[in-house]
Amino acid sequence: MSSSLEKNMLILRSSDGEEFIVPEVVAVMSKAIKNMVEDECASNTIPVPNVDANILAMVIEFCKKHDESEAEAASDLKTFDSEFVNRGQEALYDLITAANFRDVKELLDALCQNVAEMIKGKSVHHIRIQFLGYQLFEILTSNFIWNIWCDRDFD
């Protein structure tokens, strides 16, 4: 694969061994990778531990879009961002950790903004429901049992 590699391309290897060929300008949007490239301690293949192929693909998609549309209207990019970050709890958590770990500022900001939107102007009850999502059922039932328990105690 690397024999036919063009100039200014890098290979990123995810934690589960999948490889992605990415232009260098896109890859260095991650400060962690940028530092590695600048210090020349990276060969063509850069391992990205702790980030699996699924998440890495998403991060690359985000960086590519941001690199292309540098001079485009900011509003287009905003809509892309808000659609991009609109994901389930698990993916959101993994993306935030990846963005933090690899130091991709734009992505981290977009994700944090998304979580902030979940809280903005909402009641405490509403925030809980949003954060807990599918776990809600579990909690409701345990609360129910807890209430029965309390009632019995007080009686």
Next chain:
Amino acid sequence: MDRISELPDSIIHHMMSFLNGSDVARTSVLSKRWHNLWASFPILNFDELHLEQRLNGNPESMCWTQEVFTDGFMKHIYDRETTNSIFFNHVDRSLSRFIENKIKIQKFKLVIRLVNSKSALVLEKWLRMIIESNVEELDLWTYPEICAIYNLTPTIFDAKSMKALKLKDCNLGLPLCNETINFNSLQRLFLETLQIDEKVLQHFFSSCPLIEELVLIHCRGLNRFQVKCLHKLRKLTLVVKSRHPFDMVEIKAPSLEYFHYSNKKHSTYVKTFDMSRCQNLKHLSLCNTDIEEGLFHDLVSKFPLLEILELSCCDMLQSIKISSNHLKRFTLQ
């Protein structure tokens, strides 16, 4: 526990920085962890103007006062002094908690009414406290607008760790030129509706070599603007009031990438516009600027790397000629 609450403190704090104060406060009851996160949230924001509006039942911002009113019990509008003392107590308590527990303060934002010399003294005490605890960003707005009670004392100019400073309507105090300013790490400087003169500004610039972003909005007392020694300056915004126009703008900043200049209409136009040393400029935005055609073309020809050009209400331009390989976006309004 849900996945979001499992994120590290620093990320949740970063997320909280996108919220306003009451939203952040509301998260404190989510769980014990969120309560601790709220208590150590390093961005402090105190706004007396907002508090005044709320307590005095501004119909838009407050719904509970109406309830209180119809109840008939507390037909009470807080007078200015009561509000003032509520506010001062609140700030004092919060700040002391941070200092005593040695919690890092990253940003301190304060909108404050200065009524007498006593409040000025308290303000000075607070500023000393936060500067001693190495605050990184300070955002200070004093009102009422014409307020000669308080001069920013040398205390504030000794903030070695300060990265961003935003001052609005503050009184800088004119004998400033003799003071040493120690903004060794200042990167962003915003000055809005201040009385400032040429000498003071130059003194500011020479004492903060690391400035990357500079914003001057409606500053009084300047009739020319000169930047000579800011080698790291990347973004510059100048908004000029018609009553206080510049007749000369001279910018020598080799790293400058973004420049916005806006002027109120029908003011005297700038006679000299010298930006010959800013070869790296990528984004130029001129608004309401009665700049002459010759001057404009002369100006634009100095920027070989220009990518974005925005012109709005520049009435004196009859024709525009641009030749650039890099231009990606051009807007005209």
